[in-house]
Amino acid sequence: MCRLMINCQRDEAMMTDHDIYLFKQGRHYRLYDKLGAHPTTMNGQAGTWFAVWAPNARSAHVIGAFNQWNPTASPLSVRQDGSGIWEGFVPGARVGQEYKFRLEQGNGGGVAEKGDPFAVYWEEPPRTASRIWELDYQWHDQEWMDQRKAQNSLQAPMSIYEVHLGSWKRSPDDPDGFLDYRSMAHLLVEHVTAMGFTHVEIMxxxxxxxxxxxxxxxxxxxxxxxxxxxxxxxxxxxxxxxxxxxxVILDWVxxxxxxxxxxxxxxxxxxxxxxxxxxxxxxxxxxxxxxxxxxxxxxxxxxxxxxxxxxxxxxxxxxxxxxxxxxxxxxxxxxxxxxxxxxxxxxxxxxxxxxxxxxxxxxxxxxxxxxxxxxxxxxxxxxxxxxxxxxxxxxKWNMGWMNDTLSYMSKDPVHRKFYHDQLTFGLWYAYTENFILPLSHDEVVHLKGSLLDKMPGDSWQKRANLRLLFGYMTGQPGKKLLFMGGEFGQWREWNHDASLDWHLLDQPAHQGIRDWVRDLNLAYTREQALYAGDYDQNGFAWEDCHDSDQSVLTFFRQYQQEVILVACNFTPVPRYRYRVGLPRGGTWLEILNSDATVYGGSGVGNKGAVEARHASWHGFPYMTELTLPPLAAVFFKPASQP
Missing domain, CATH: 3.20.20.80 (Glycosidases)
Structure with a gap:
C-alpha cells in the first residue's frame, strides 16, 4: 500500500483493515480522519497523505501547486482489498496549497479533475480547487459545552434566529462585499444577545x-x-x-x-x-x-x-x-x-x-x-x-402550523371569522411530534413578500398584525424560529445579494417591532410555563377556542404550578369587558401587551392587572373581564405565581 515511499511507516491517517471493514459496512462514521488530505511526516519528509474513494477509476493522481499541476507527477495506488480507495504520500505538499484529484474515469468517462469530497477547505468560488488544511484551534467554550445538554433539552426554551451570513449584514465599506466570520461573530452576538434569542441557525x-x-x-x-x-x-x-x-444549529443538506x-x-x-x-x-x-x-x-x-x-x-x-x-x-x-x-x-x-x-x-x-x-x-x-x-x-418543523397561520394572518380581519379553524386545527396534532414553529426564509422569497408585507391593512395595521403574529407564536406550544429581518419588520422580501434594511431601525415604528420581539423572547425564556411543557399535553389548555364571531382565541400555557393566560384579538376592534374563565382568583398581572405604545400600538390595555372573582365561566372556578386591544396579543399571569 506504500508504493510512493520506501520503508514507509504507518500513519494515523492511513486506513486499517478494520477501517475498510467498517467502510464497506457503512458504519465508519469518522471517515474524515482517513480519507481526504492529511498533512504529516513520513520517513523524515514533510508532506501530505492523500486518499480518495474512486472504485471505478483506472488511475488516480494528485495535482496541485506542489507539483506544478503536473498530471503524472504524483500517482496514487489502489488498495488491493476491494475498497476502491486510492492513496499515497506526496512529499512537499503542504498546508495552504491547492489540489485536485485527477481521475482516469471508468466507463469511457475520460479524465476528470475533481475536488476532494473530504476537503476541509476550498478555494473561494468560482475557483474550484481544494486546499490542504489543518483544523487546529484553541477553543474557549468549555463552559458552554459542559452545560449545553440543559440548553438543548426538550424542556428548555429555544428561540432560534435563522441567519444567512452573506446577507445578514454587508461590509460598511463595500455594500457588495461580505463581512468575514470574525467580524460577524461580534456583530451577531451583540444583536442576538440584545434580542434574547437562545440559538442561531445558520443556513x-x-x-x-x-x-x-x-x-x-x-x-x-x-x-x-x-x-x-x-x-x-x-x-x-x-x-x-x-x-x-x-x-448554534447548522443547516445540513x-x-x-x-x-x-x-x-x-x-x-x-x-x-x-x-x-x-x-x-x-x-x-x-x-x-x-x-x-x-x-x-x-x-x-x-x-x-x-x-x-x-x-x-x-x-x-x-x-x-x-x-x-x-x-x-x-x-x-x-x-x-x-x-x-x-x-x-x-x-x-x-x-x-x-x-x-x-x-x-x-x-x-x-x-x-x-x-x-x-x-x-x-x-x-x-x-x-x-x-x-x-x-x-x-x-x-420537526411544523410546516402545517406555518402554512395555516400565515394563510389566516394574510386575510382581511373582516373575513377571519370564517377561517377560525386555521388557528385551532394545529392543536389537534400539536403533540404528535416535537415541533418547532418556523417562520423561515422560505416564507419571504420568490415573490411571497416579507412577513410584514403579507399582513393586511394600512401600515399601522400591518405592524399590529405582525406583532400579533409573533405574540400568538410565542404563546403556542413548540420551539420558535424566526428568519432574520422579521424581528424589526423588514418591508421588502429577502434578497441574498444585499444586506437587511437595518436603516429601518431609525424609525420608531420598526423600533417598536424589534422591542416587542425582544420582550417576547425575554418573557419566553423567563416563564417556564411558556416553554417547559412544549411537548407535554398538560402544558396547554384552551380557555375558549370557539369565539370565531369575534375572532378571539384565549388559552393557557402551564407547567407545574405556573400558568400563563394568552388572549389574542385578531380584529382591529377593541373588545371591552371580555369575559374569560381562570383557574385561580386574585390579581392577574398583564405582563405583555403588543398594543402598548412603546411597541407602536394604540395603548389600549388593562392598566397592568385585572382581578379574578369567584364565578364559574367556561368550566373554570374564577372569572375576570379583560380589555382586548385591537390586533393584539396580551399575556397575563397570577401575581402570586412563583
Missing amino acids: PIMEHPFYGSWGYQTVGYFAPTSRYGTPQDFMYLIDHLHQNGIG PSHFPADAHGLSRFDGTHLFEHEDARKGFHPDWNSSIFNYGRYEVQAYLISSALFWLEKYHADGLRVDAVASMIYLDYSRKEGEWIPNQYGGNENLEALDFLRRLNMAVYENYPDVQTMAEESTSWPMVSRPVYLGGLGFGM
Whole structure:
C-alpha cells in the first residue's frame, strides 16, 4: 500500500483493515480522519497523505501547486482489498496549497479533475480547487459545552434566529462585499444577545459553488465556505457565540447535490454517489442529483459529514433539509417518473434506513445535541426514537402550523371569522411530534413578500398584525424560529445579494417591532410555563377556542404550578369587558401587551392587572373581564405565581 515511499511507516491517517471493514459496512462514521488530505511526516519528509474513494477509476493522481499541476507527477495506488480507495504520500505538499484529484474515469468517462469530497477547505468560488488544511484551534467554550445538554433539552426554551451570513449584514465599506466570520461573530452576538434569542441557525455554510443557492447546493460536505474566511475563522464565530451563551444549529443538506463538474457527480466516471437511473437519482425541483442511500459507503460518507460538524465545529444541532424529498420516491414526480419500492409503495426504504442510522449515530455520540427535520408531510413519528419505530429526529418543523397561520394572518380581519379553524386545527396534532414553529426564509422569497408585507391593512395595521403574529407564536406550544429581518419588520422580501434594511431601525415604528420581539423572547425564556411543557399535553389548555364571531382565541400555557393566560384579538376592534374563565382568583398581572405604545400600538390595555372573582365561566372556578386591544396579543399571569 506504500508504493510512493520506501520503508514507509504507518500513519494515523492511513486506513486499517478494520477501517475498510467498517467502510464497506457503512458504519465508519469518522471517515474524515482517513480519507481526504492529511498533512504529516513520513520517513523524515514533510508532506501530505492523500486518499480518495474512486472504485471505478483506472488511475488516480494528485495535482496541485506542489507539483506544478503536473498530471503524472504524483500517482496514487489502489488498495488491493476491494475498497476502491486510492492513496499515497506526496512529499512537499503542504498546508495552504491547492489540489485536485485527477481521475482516469471508468466507463469511457475520460479524465476528470475533481475536488476532494473530504476537503476541509476550498478555494473561494468560482475557483474550484481544494486546499490542504489543518483544523487546529484553541477553543474557549468549555463552559458552554459542559452545560449545553440543559440548553438543548426538550424542556428548555429555544428561540432560534435563522441567519444567512452573506446577507445578514454587508461590509460598511463595500455594500457588495461580505463581512468575514470574525467580524460577524461580534456583530451577531451583540444583536442576538440584545434580542434574547437562545440559538442561531445558520443556513447551509458548507462550501457551495453557486451563491444564489443559499448553500443548499452543497459540494464541500466537510468545509465551511471560504467566502467569509478560513475554517478557523468559522470556528471563532461558533466559539464566540458559545462563550456568550448562544447555541448554534447548522443547516445540513443530505438530500441532493449539484452536478458541477468538480463535485461528486459521476465522480469516477460512474454514478458513484448518486443513482444511475434518473427516476431515483435526479431531483426535478432543484436540477440536482440524489444520493444513493442504499450504498453503504455513501451512508458512511454522509453520516461522517454530520458527525464532523458536531466534533470539529462544536455545532449544537443539525437541521436536515428537505426530508420529505428523501422519504418519498414519488416526491415532485408524475406517474411513470418514479420506481416503486420492493413492496410496490412510494416509500424510499433506503433513505429511511439512512435517516435512522444517522440519528442513532448522532445521539449515540453526541447526546447533548439535537437533530431537526424539515419534513412537510404527515409522515408519522419523525421525532420519535428509532426503537419505537420513529425516524429518530429530536424535533420537526411544523410546516402545517406555518402554512395555516400565515394563510389566516394574510386575510382581511373582516373575513377571519370564517377561517377560525386555521388557528385551532394545529392543536389537534400539536403533540404528535416535537415541533418547532418556523417562520423561515422560505416564507419571504420568490415573490411571497416579507412577513410584514403579507399582513393586511394600512401600515399601522400591518405592524399590529405582525406583532400579533409573533405574540400568538410565542404563546403556542413548540420551539420558535424566526428568519432574520422579521424581528424589526423588514418591508421588502429577502434578497441574498444585499444586506437587511437595518436603516429601518431609525424609525420608531420598526423600533417598536424589534422591542416587542425582544420582550417576547425575554418573557419566553423567563416563564417556564411558556416553554417547559412544549411537548407535554398538560402544558396547554384552551380557555375558549370557539369565539370565531369575534375572532378571539384565549388559552393557557402551564407547567407545574405556573400558568400563563394568552388572549389574542385578531380584529382591529377593541373588545371591552371580555369575559374569560381562570383557574385561580386574585390579581392577574398583564405582563405583555403588543398594543402598548412603546411597541407602536394604540395603548389600549388593562392598566397592568385585572382581578379574578369567584364565578364559574367556561368550566373554570374564577372569572375576570379583560380589555382586548385591537390586533393584539396580551399575556397575563397570577401575581402570586412563583
